[in-house]
Amino acid sequence: MLIDEVIVPSTLSETLTALKRNPEAVLCAGGTELFSEESAGRSGPARSLISLHSVPELRHVSRTDHYVEVGSATTLSELLALKEGFLPDPLRDVVRGIGTFAVRNLATLGGNLSCPGRFRDCFPILACMDALAEYRQGTAARWVNLNRLIGTGGTPDIPRGELLTRIRIPLGEWSLGIAHKIGFPRINSRSSSLFVFLARTEKRVLSSIRLIFSGDQAVRSREIEASLVGKKIPLSARETETALGAFAAHCAQAGVPDSSATRFLGLVRRAIGQLNEGAPS
Amino acid sequence: MKLDFILNGEDVSCQAEAGDRLSEILRDRFSLLGVKSDCRSGHCGLCLVSLNGRTVPACLVPAFRVRGSEVITIEGFEQTDEYSDLREGFRKSGAEPCEFCRGALLLAAASLLEERPRPEAQEILERLSTVFCRCHDPAALVRGVQTAAELRARRMYFRAHR
Known part of the structure; x- marks a missing residue:
């Protein structure tokens, strides 16, 4: 990547001012995506770069009874170093599966959520949890549900000219959390994808279910999820087949390639199987 | 850009492009060949160094990030x-x-x-x-x-x- 100017702000206010002056500047937190060989091959004209590694406000982590707020430049290692139970377990498991410990010392949560062209591993799990992202531009700030970053055709629609400052992650127990990575373990390649399934049951009834399959594009259907809520666990064979049929139709409508759709449906079937097995008899 | 940093306990300085990789700087400017430069994507782990006390793949660290920091390579670690x-x-x-x-x-x-x-x-x-x-x-x-x-x-x- 060709860089003609590097701006290293040391406060959030300096960062927002720099971004206002250079709305086309590349934002760099850990740089693991930007400086990996794969991305370096996409070099175009020289660009200004704003480095976020010296902005302490972007590394702040706090927790209330209802949610955890994580600064966007918090590294993945810093997330894993938080005491057990601070983060939801399914998120922790996903973060542990990203790269090696050395890469996680550089990579940041905000960077993982801001890669153009492809959803990275933290996106599906946080979207399933209905996490919110705060974007700031000048003095204006807005909270965006991560699901709204799924653009037309299911591809990422990352806001430009705005700074992702923090991510608010709702807390809550999930009866079943599955995160299945497809691709080489630890290598964050362009061909990997992630399947996430979260389910909550109360008195043998499914009270909440979320599932996303993401890579080049994200596949999620809130309608199908809503149709499953309220059903008794274990789901009957007919209910399972109806849900799978609905997901198959959704994949076809979303233009998901057949191979990915087949894999997705297999993972949904397996997840429902696990959900049924976990149901008390 | 001029880079001033602490390398294996000594203050050093060199010229580099902002996007140069730390692994290249260490090998080419300081002849620290214990840092290997292979995948340039952080996957192989052969270019590990300590940057401000954190072990990181040097191939993913851009030059501008090194300014004012402390870097320890295997050559420096060998003295401990x-x-x-x-x-x-x-x-x-x-x-x-x-x-x-x-x-x-x-x-x-x-x-x-x-x-x-x-x-x-x-x-x-x-x-x-x-x-x-x-x-x-x-x-x-x-x-x-x-x-x-x-x-x-x-x-x-x-x-x-x-």
């Missing part, structure tokens, strides 16, 4: 007591990594001992799997790191009670 513990532990356990991955393995092991003075075998395997090389025997490496942990604990004890 922690290195002696690991070298002795590896020797006693028969772990003999090749010259290509030795430096990265030692830095990865050192970072683990810093966090977990008595690491479990699984933790050692997970940490050392950061370095992709077929030369080594995992079981011998586990024994080597655990022996190094004992040597380190003994050395710390004697230092505290001197």
Whole structure:
């Protein structure tokens, strides 16, 4: 990547001012995506770069009874170093599966959520949890549900000219959390994808279910999820087949390639199987 | 851009392009060839260095990030007591990594001992799997790191009670 100017702000206010002056500047937190060989091959004209590694406000982590707020430049290692139970377990498991410990010392949560062209591993799990992202531009700030970053055709629609400052992650127990990575373990390649399934049951009834399959594009259907809520666990064979049929139709409508759709449906079937097995008899 | 930083305990300075990789700077400007430059994507782990106390792949660290920081390569680590513990532990356990991955393995092991003075075998395997090389025997490496942990604990004890 060709860089003609590097701006290293040391406060959030300096960062927002720099971004206002250079709305086309590349934002760099850990740089693991930007400086990996794969991305370096996409070099175009020289660009200004704003480095976020010296902005302490972007590394702040706090927790209330209802949610955890994580600064966007918090590294993945810093997330894993938080005491057990601070983060939801399914998120922790996903973060542990990203790269090696050395890469996680550089990579940041905000960077993982801001890669153009492809959803990275933290996106599906946080979207399933209905996490919110705060974007700031000048003095204006807005909270965006991560699901709204799924653009037309299911591809990422990352806001430009705005700074992702923090991510608010709702807390809550999930009866079943599955995160299945497809691709080489630890290598964050362009061909990997992630399947996430979260389910909550109360008195043998499914009270909440979320599932996303993401890579080049994200596949999620809130309608199908809503149709499953309220059903008794274990789901009957007919209910399972109806849900799978609905997901198959959704994949076809979303233009998901057949191979990915087949894999997705297999993972949904397996997840429902696990959900049924976990149901008390 | 001019880069001023601390390299293996010494103040150094050099000229670099903002997007140059730390691995290239260390090899090309400072002839520190213990830092290997292979995948340039952080996957192989052969270019590990310590940057401000954190072990990172030097190939993913851009030059501008190095300004004002402290970098330790295997050449600098070789001057420490922690290195002696690991070298002795590896020797006693028969772990003999090749010259290509030795430096990265030692830095990865050192970072683990810093966090977990008595690491479990699984933790050692997970940490050392950061370095992709077929030369080594995992079981011998586990024994080597655990022996190094004992040597380190003994050395710390004697230092505290001197």
